[in-house]
Amino acid sequence: MNPHRAGRPSRATSRARLRTAASAVAVLALLLGWFGAAGPAAYAQEPGGTDTGSRTAVQATVVRGGDTLYSDIGTRCVVGFNARNSTAYFGMMAGHCVQGASRWYADAARTVFVGTTAGSSFPGNDYALIRYSNSLVVFAGEVSLGSTGQTRDITAAANPTVGQSVCHVGRTTGYRCGTVTAVNVTVNFPEGSVSGLFRSNICAEPGDMGGPAFSGSLALGLIIGGSGNCTTGGVTYYQPVVEWLSAYGVSIY
Template structure:
């Protein structure tokens, strides 16, 4: 029986040695995790935002030089941010204003092919419409945006916002193709955490197109609304190497913990179509109106993804951050990719991340997610997606 022993589609029967582990770039600053099951404590920006409140702040992010920046609406708040060692940026609109704007957009008639997210760095709500959105629908949504105020920016996207029903070294079922995200457990049984759009409960997954090597069965999930699901292993257990993300060429990255991402954070995503790609988080709590339904609370990024990468893992410095939901564009022309946050999925499904042991075979408390300045590599972004099969 073939089981998915590691995320990103790595099979127990595939060639993989535990010492062939790829290294991620290191960078300064981050908070430690207390256990493998618990998310990392809030970073300095999140802590300051929580302390000052959403009426006086408008988010935080990591600047290109690695500094923490906090958007504030008054000088007293700015002084408190400076006193905490972070950099304040004075803005006109608080987080309360920005959330009110996204709420009004959400109450408007739903237009498939649109998405919106708060851009902390420009203090705007960015609304995107793909090529499937008609001129009339775009005009109607623009009127809603104009009624909210000048801090709502409208942008057209060349690609199509779509979920991606293909995967990294794929798992296959009658529902389509998807990729394994991260291995998780409830203490009694092990599961694959993947995207919720991959298939309904009861979908049986295989490691081969001939449907001879059964992997498991979808047992719980949420889509639309959210985009996560669990595939229970047929054997009940994930097997050796369950805490390693496959990144190609027989290599992998040890996953040592879970956390919420930060705007400006450098991240990596693994997938069979485009391999290991990097980019950065551009927004949080994004809403995407896919043709199948609306999904909210997503992580927006410019990391490259293409059809064949759906459900795959997003991570940074060995810390699990998200699973691929969908997006638009391709690795040549650019676009946007969205991810389901892992922390929310774990909490909703009442499961824990399976982490990798150290070199001596001992499972350690995870290292903190390290933050870095903006990547120097050429940014590549996701490909024009295909509609689900």
């Protein structure tokens, strides 16, 4: 199966550039995200808590699953879920989106530094990990439910099963729910194949890529592509998170 998918976002002058698989007939997945900001004043800092030299006051920033981060090379990618190990916190992202970027910020002006790329895998897989290092930013273990203004607490991860209920959040199409229809799916993209994916009968459209998919409080995967649309119907493909968590030795919280 060769669905269209937006490629890794370009710099500001061409962020909407699509990369298209040869036999695809539908376009899915550009960028998704919201970043939360509320509460008492906080400051942008470099790793290790040192000042940037111009300590810029901002509202206290909260980064959740479904929020957008901005890179040092001008790309923007969505955090699917937050994770942690015994010493640090991390953001889980689509691997193809992260390629070439090393430093990440919570705002488009890149004044609120949050962390650096810790690793990525694409093609074959499509996942990456951002290591957070700004102690003044809150990295919440929940996902934003789009324009509803609500959040969903995510406490663990699970492998999807056919027939399981699943919901995902896309910046374009919002909060939608359906059913897992297939597992261990392979999808071909111009850069190579990505295997071990799962599929749902939920529609998605350009702008939804990277969004979190979950069942209740269980993290299942991240949107990486699909076909169709939400007018005539479609399907969505996801990178599962359990393998990902094991590869990096981190867990959902």
